[in-house]
Amino acid sequence: MSNILIINSGSSSLKFKLINMPGEKVLASGVVERIGLKESLIFYESGSIYVSKKTNIPNHSSGLKEATRLLMDYHTGVIKNQDDIAAIGHRVVHGGDLFYDTCLVDKKVKEQIKNLFSLAPLHNPPNLTGIEVAEEIFPNTRQIAVFDTAFHKTIPLKARKYAIPNKFFEEHKIELYGFHGISHKYVSQQAIEYINKPNSKIISIHLGNGCSMTAVKNGESIDHSLGFGPNNGLIMGTRSGDIDQSVIFFLIDKLGYSSQEANQILNKQSGMLGLTGNSDLRDIEDRAYEGDESCKLALEMNAYRIKKYIGAYAAIMNGLDAIIFTAGIGENSSKIRELVCKDMEFAGIELDNDVNEMGSDEIREINKPESKVKILVIPTNEELEIAKQCYQFIQ
Known part of the structure; x- marks a missing residue:
């Protein structure tokens, strides 16, 4: 022991x-x-x-x-x-x-x-x-x-490689690495056991100060919203997520920011902080409830981006068995879950709003009984996953 x-x-x-x-x-x-x-x-x-x-x-x-x-x-x-x-x-x-x-x-x-x-x-x-x-x-x-990058080594080359000159991939290893892999691995394994379907199609949605989504097919990561660095994809606490790269050139070439300053803006001054002045979603939800329009819009933008990735990942997997909400925001923000699942019946995603409002420390379904896709809230346990790997290492 x-x-x-x-x-x-x-x-x-x-x-x-x-x-x-x-x-x-x-x-x-x-x-x-x-x-x-x-x-x-x-x-x-x-x-x-x-x-x-x-x-x-x-x-x-x-x-x-x-x-x-x-x-x-x-x-x-x-x-x-x-x-x-x-x-x-x-x-x-x-x-x-x-x-x-x-x-x-x-x-x-x-x-x-x-x-x-x-x-x-x-x-x-x-x-x-x-x-x-x-x-x-x-x-x-x-x-x-x-x-965190280890879980994503199964992402196929067609999803991992960027459409830039080959030399940058071959000589400089510029590719999609992916992040939050410890969390995505843990919760997706929990989901597979819960729905009792090893050959499953699952979307894991990790929402914290940093956010990411993973398409998990048959237990393996096949695509992921973060990429070469952890600033792509979803809107995060202080990170912009997806952005037209032309914006970066505009910041540098037209507005006079250095590349380091532009990087600082996109990593530490953007996301929910840039939209509302707050990076903590709890504060943003409180202000939105009080009528703050900038916070209302930021929450809608956040959920909108997640919806886009759900659609994309369901398409590449040719179907969907379950979506997982996990991490601090995913596990605790019923509002974000509600906004994400709203008007998603076409994809077989039907949220039970009453159950969604209930809290629990255990894995739980928050979908309606007739929902074709399971909507799961699974507390992540990165620490236990790390402990397992460490114990195996020292034996």
């Missing part, structure tokens, strides 16, 4: 979970939310112990140190010292063409993760920070990296 500490550093959050493997028993878990915003939130749970507080967490390093303090604290902790941890598993967003499997972190791996910063500017930096802080706090513990 081994204790595996999972560290999942997102763009504005840090999840952590201590899991005893192979029994999959969660000893403690928590999340630091709204990192870098005015008022950060910390939640921690271990058995009957529950901690919830607001504080200032300026960066991911501070967040991870606070999480570790809770794990080792006399009153709230579940471990006495570093030796109680067999391995620390880290979610790393972008593995480029170098990492398609779980690997032990060493100096070379960290350098390669850093070299991929430009492809995942909101995620690889905090991912690496998580590794470096964990090395500092747990110097004798094995650090293991699990890559």
Whole structure:
């Protein structure tokens, strides 16, 4: 039996979970939310112990140190010292063409993760920070990296390759890599078991501060909304998603922005933040309920983009058995689910609005009984998926 500490550093959050493997028993878990915003939130749970507080967490390093303090604290902790941890598993967003499997972190791996910063500017930096802080706090513990891009290695060449000169694919490996693979893999496997159909056609919709969709056919990823970097596809918290590339040239050539400034705009100043002034959907939904027109429009735009991808992925799979809503927004925003599923009866998608409003921590159907397509809300569990891969690695 081994204790595996999972560290999942997102763009504005840090999840952590201590899991005893192979029994999959969660000893403690928590999340630091709204990192870098005015008022950060910390939640921690271990058995009957529950901690919830607001504080200032300026960066991911501070967040991870606070999480570790809770794990080792006399009153709230579940471990006495570093030796109680067999391995620390880290979610790393972008593995480029170098990492398609779980690997032990060493100096070379960290350098390669850093070299991929430009492809995942909101995620690889905090991912690496998580590794470096964990090395500092747990110097004798094995650090293991699990890559979000790995699940998408089954995407066929016709979907993976861009219509640009071949040399950029052959010499520079410019292609669709895909992200959120740990989450999409976990929830799609859960869905396959739930509907009891291995040869299934599923669309996994991961909605958080970062958002993506995956077409999963027979358990394998065959297309994905994010691409070479994590800024394509859906409208996200601070990222634009799909945009005419001419806009980028206009920003640089006509408006005088540098390429770095244009990248900053599209990655950190766009999306829901650019449309409303807020990146947190909870704030946006509250303002929309109060009548804010910019927030109403932003929610409609968000759902509209998701609908387009549902139609596209149903087409390439020649049918659809289920759609999955997962991650923070997908699991908790009944409003987004309602807007996405509205007027989708032609595709066999019929939402039960009453059931949609009900909350649950378990997998659940929110479709009408007569709906041809199952509409599933499945809590993602990237940490458990990472723990499984880490435990297999250290055996």
